[in-house]
Every structure is written in structure tokens, then in C-alpha cells.
Amino acid sequence: MSPTTVTTSGFLQVLATQIRAQDPYGVYRTWSDQRLLQPFILTKDEKRKIPVDTPVDPVTRGRITYFHSAIARQIEQKTGQLMQVVVNLNEEGFGWALIFSGKLLVVTRTLRDAQRFGFTSLELLQEDGEKAVRSGIALAEQFPEVTQA
Amino acid sequence: MSPTTVTTSGFLQVLATQIRAQDPYGVYRTWSDQRLLQPFILTKDEKRKIPVDTPVDPVTRGRITYFHSAIARQIEQKTGQLMQVVVNLNEEGFGWALIFSGKLLVVTRTLRDAQRFGFTSLELLQEDGEKAVRSGIALAEQFPEVTQA
Numbered sequence: 001m002s003p004t005t006v007t008t009s010g011f012l013q014v015l016a017t018q019i020r021a022q023d024p025y026g027v028y029r030t031w032s033d034q035r036l037l038q039p040f041i042l043t044k045d046e047k048r049k050i051p052v053d054t055p056v057d058p059v060t061r062g063r064i065t066y067f068h069s070a071i072a073r074q075i076e077q078k079t080g081q082l083m084q085v086v087v088n089l090n091e092e093g094f095g096w097a098l099i100f101s102g103k104l105l106v107v108t109r110t111l112r113d114a115q116r117f118g119f120t121s122l123e124l125l126q127e128d129g130e131k132a133v134r135s136g137i138a139l140a141e142q143f144p145e146v147t148q149a
Numbered sequence: 150m151s152p153t154t155v156t157t158s159g160f161l162q163v164l165a166t167q168i169r170a171q172d173p174y175g176v177y178r179t180w181s182d183q184r185l186l187q188p189f190i191l192t193k194d195e196k197r198k199i200p201v202d203t204p205v206d207p208v209t210r211g212r213i214t215y216f217h218s219a220i221a222r223q224i225e226q227k228t229g230q231l232m233q234v235v236v237n238l239n240e241e242g243f244g245w246a247l248i249f250s251g252k253l254l255v256v257t258r259t260l261r262d263a264q265r266f267g268f269t270s271l272e273l274l275q276e277d278g279e280k281a282v283r284s285g286i287a288l289a290e291q292f293p294e295v296t297q298a
Contacts, residue, residue, distance in 0.1 A: 086245050088237045096235050098247065103288060104295065105252045139252060139298065146253065146295055149288065 008033040011129040012122065015040075015070040022062075039063065040125050042118030052113045055091050064089075064097065064117050068107070071129055072099045075106055075136040081147045089114050099136060104146035106136035157182040160278040161271060164189075164219035171211075188212060189274050191267030201262045204240050213238075213246065213266050217256070220278055221248045224255055224285040230296045238263050248285060253295035255285035 008016055016033035023029070028036055040063060042050075056064075065087050072083035081101040089095035093114040099107035109132070111117075119125040140147055157165055165182035172178070177185055189212060191199075205213075214236050221232035230250040238244035242263040248256035258281070260266070268274040289296055 084245075086235065086237045086247065088235045096233075098235065098249075100247075100254055100257070103254045103257065103292070105249055105254055108249070108252065143252070143292070143295055143298070146292055149292070 008037070008122075011070060011074065011126050011133065012037060014073055015066060015125075015129065018066045018070045018073065022066075034122070037122060037125070040067070040118055041120070041122060042116070043120060047116040047118060050116045052093055052115050054115065056089050056093050056114045056117075060115060060117055061087070061089065064111070064114060067117075067125075067129065068097045068099060068109075071107060071132045071136065074129075074133040075099065075140065078133075078137045079140040079147075081140055087111075101140065102147040103149040104139065104143050106139045107132050157186070157271075160219060160223060160275050160282065161186060163222055164215060164274075164278065167215045167218050167222065171215075183271070186271060186274070189216070189267055190269070190271060191265070192269060196265040196267060199265045201242055201264050203264065205238050205242050205263045205266075209264060209266055210236070210238065213260065213263060216266075216274075216278065217246045217248060217258075220256060220281045220285065223278075223282040224248065224289065227282075227286045228289040228296075230289055236260075250289065251296040252298040253288065253292050255288045256281050 012033060016036050019036050020028055065085065068085050068087060072085045076083050083099050083101050083106065086098045087095070088098070089111060093112065095111045095114065097107065097109040097111055098105055119128065161182060165185050168185050169177055214234065217234050217236060221234045225232050232248050232250050232255065235247045236244070237247070238260060242261065244260045244263065246256065246258040246260055247254055268277065
């Protein structure tokens with residue numbers, strides 16, 4: 001590990017694990033978590049340059065799914081309830097990211113300009129993920145009977 | 150209206166209305182509801198002939214969305230709660246149809262072999278739709294606070 005490598009923890013680590021789980025050829029084995037998460041980081045300028053009049057490309061779509069799967073996995077860990085993830089995007093990059101258990105939606109996020117999905121820093125990526133995890137856990141604890149319905 | 154036309158009511162009528170709402174050129178204006186709903190009816194043999202190793206074609210995808218939108222509209226009418234519809238299908242015709250309000254999923258249906266979406270008769274189409282409407286209304290009445298969450 002090089003001395004400049006940021007050691008990831010919490011949400012970022014779970015997110016990296018999600019990505020590593022989809023690496024049948026072991027390409028990412030020698031990569032640091034930070035390198036693995038780099039494509040999630042976009043400056044405002046980089047975002048602006050991505051056109052939003054075309055469908056979301058499969059790699060970006062994959063990143064959106066990894067992000068929400070990481071949220072779901074953390075909510076599962078804390079609540080013991082299995083979570084389903086559905087990411088639904090239309091041709092214009094609008095749609096929904098949903099995480100649910102039984103009949104309870106613990107996360108409902110509308111997506112727009114999903115072609116430009118990204119965060120300006122690793123810290124903001126972590127913050128946004130953990131915010132969704134916290135509110136998801138709170139909902140699962142508030143309505144446990146709905147997760148069983 | 151020809152004497153052999155079945156007059157639709159309840160769910161089938163709402164479903165026909167969903168389809169007519171997406172008819173900007175008025176092509177369906179002179180069509181009976183029954184003719185409009187005919188593509189929802191497939192014999193077992195017709196289903197078997199539809200390959201399931203290709204993505205769901207847009208017209209079939211549209212029918213799946215109309216069907217669940219009709220369910221959502223009827224639940225809205227009875228409960229006064231706005232419902233969102235998400236139909237999520239992967240390349241292999243597997244996925245979810247979800248209807249929700251606030252944080253409550255009133256309908257969660259897994260779809261498989263969605264390429265073959267259809268019913269063997271109008272009666273079965275109506276029955277299946279109304280069954281989902283009834284259980285959706287029951288859930289919305291059981292957990293009203295979750296639709297507001």
C-alpha cells in the first residue's frame with residue numbers, strides 16, 4: 001500500500017467490496033479501494049461535459065447500482081432484514097433508486113441526469129451513502145411490521 | 150358498437166383508459182375496449198412460441214406498464230393516495246413491478262419471462278388486476294402512516 005493511499009472504512013469499504021464482488025477475473029485484486037472508487041468522483045466541470053441527451057451508459061448504470069447496493073448491505077447488517085435494490089432509469093437518465101424489505105421502502109431516491117452520477121470528493125460520496133443508510137435504518141426500526149408484510 | 154362487443158367495466162375499463170391516454174393521434178378512438186385489450190390475451194401455445202432469450206420488446210413492456218398503472222389508478226381512487234409505478238426488467242425478462250405511495254409498497258410483483266406477458270382470457274386479466282387492487286387497498290388501509298412517511 002503506498003503511503004498516499006487513503007484507508008477506506010465504513011460505507012466506502014462496503015462500496016469497494018460490492019465492486020470487487022463483480023470481478024470474476026481478479027483484475028481489481030491489486031487495486032486499492034481508492035483507485036477502485038475513483039470513477040465515482042467527478043468535478044463539476046467533468047459532470048457538465050457529460051451529455052444528458054443520451055441513455056445512461058452501462059458502466060455509469062453499474063456505478064449507480066453498486067452505490068445503492070452498498071447502502072442496502074449496510075442497512076441489512078444493522079437491521080438483519082434482507083433488502084432488495086431496484087434502479088430504474090428511462091432513456092433520458094431520469095428514474096428511481098429503491099431499496100425495500102417486505103412492503104417497506106427504506107430508501108426512495110429520484111434520479112435525474114443520471115448520466116452525470118458522481119460526487120465531487122470521496123468524503124461527499126461517503127457522507128451521502130451514510131446519510132441514506134441512517135435514514136433507511138431509522139425507517140426499518142420505525143415500521144418493523146411492514147418489513148414482514 | 151357491434152352486438153358482439155363485450156362492455157368492459159371495473160378494472161378492464163380503467164386499463165382501456167390507460168391505453169387511450171397514450172393515443173395522441175386518436176387512432177384508438179373508434180376501437181372498442183375489447184379490441185384495445187386483445188393483445189393482452191395469449192393462449193398457452195402463443196406464449197410458448199415467444200422466445201425468452203431476447204430482451205422484452207417495447208410494446209410488451211408498454212403493456213406491462215399499462216396493466217400496473219391501471220392497478221395503481223384504482224388503488225388511488227379508493228384510497229385517495231397518489232401511487233408511483235416502477236416496472237424494472239432486465240435483459241432476460243426478469244424483474245419487478247412495484248406500486249408505492251410514500252414508503253409503503255402496496256404491490257410488489259416479481260416478473261419472469263416477461264416477453265410472454267399475457268392472460269388466457271379477458272376474465273383472467275380482470276381477475277388478476279382486481280386481486281392486486283384489493284390487496285393493495287388492504288395494505289394502504291393497514292399502514293396509512295407509512296404512505297405519509
